Amino acid sequence: MSEMFDPARWRPAPFLPEKETRDGSLIFVVAVLCFLACLTAMGVLAANRAAAGWTGQLNGEATVIVRPKGGETPDAAAARAAEALAGTPGVTEARALEPAKAYDLIRPWLGDVSDLEDLPVPRLVAVTLDGRHPANAKQLNAALQSQNVDATVDDHSVWIKDIQRAGGLVRWLGVMVFLLIAAAAAAVVAFATRAGLAARRDVVEVLHLAGAEDGFIARLFLTRFARIAGLAGLIGAGAAAALGAGLRIAGGGEGLTPALPLAWSDLAAVLPCPLLAALVAAVAAQVTAMALIRDMQ
């Protein structure tokens, strides 16, 4: 027995169905693409940090190879070089490395040689440069020559361009992959929105012929699809943030790996995702609805 209808208690139903069977698959597809786009965005930020770290490290350090002169001992020559360099503008610290450190550096190349200490291994001075105004190789050489130290300055300039190029390449590759995935996500959102709207052509037609304004009809679909895409974006972004947080916790202080140092702040990259997904869906729904209505004019 059906309940009696009471017009006084009637509330208008939404013009569009609140839920449709195809909504689930639409949310799933958009959420997965948003998840991938967010992961890529976080990866790009981490790669950018890694590249900046590599070049920063190389820019901030120099190594000086010291050769003893006359009857001077290698240790004395290294100490004199460190002293000369420590007072040079643009140098934060100059430290003579112990001989053991130098042996450790060449051991991988020579293997386990028992009489390694007998080799004429030069002494090294590690120079930490001022991050803002680093001294260049010419200035370091001048400081050493002024103290009559026979030394060679390695300011990593041989490597630094290659590293910078590699860092730049990593950044651009990351950005390009992100843009590609974001564009694919946007295209799928737009396509799914169009398909969903085309399937509701009957509603558009009835509302249109009953005298609804074009903008009113378009807004119905815009709101509906923006809400669906926004929800899917939220799910995708939430999943990506959860994964990023998991990797950050599992990876310790350096994030996922030293090569891809994910920071907590990188998780913020997912924040615009739901909004962007909703925006793309809204634009696609508006354009498609207006095109459908134009066809009916």
Added chain:
Amino acid sequence: MRYGRGPDVLTNLNFGLAPGSFHFVTGPSGAGKSSLLKLIYLAARPSKGAVHLFGQDTTQAPASAKPGLRRRIGVVFQDLTLLDHLSTFDNAALPLRIAGRKPADYRNDVAELLTWVGLGQRMHAMPATLAGGERQRLAIARAVVNRPDILLADEPTGNVDHEMAVRIFRLFVELNRLGTTVLIATHDQDLIARSGRPVLLLENGRITARSAPDPRPSGAVPA
């Protein structure tokens, strides 16, 4: 008028319907009856010529003016075009909601109309659960609910029994008495003959005959 690049479906039409008149349009299948109605309810544009409605050439009217014109037209579509996700009551109230009326102002009228067309016990029902005749009556209720200036009906009694056809026809007559111009496309020659209303005969996209009104009173209905 033609669809896309197809042949002309209506040619050399030149007729007028006086405000407050009641006409039938009839003719064999494919004669162009539905197309003629489409031209009037602004779902199609003539490839040549003009359609004047409420003193305006609709072919020249800006797009922004058309929703206002459409709200003055009630249409009973041949395929009914009910919205399956809306209840019977919501479907019937649709034109009033689109016109921006407040529910409190019309819900009793909608309930009364639905009761009148025999759907008083089916207001909760979804269209998919309605029988063919019930769906047709709902489509008619939706078309007349906002007292349109012109009512166009495409085979409105095709799926209903004789008794309901008479009731529906009486409703159209009543609306016509209140000033609504009525144009009904139908194959139902019995309904036409008994109504005594003027008829446009459409054949191969042309009006080939136009009968004068029957001398019977304008309120005459088929027995």
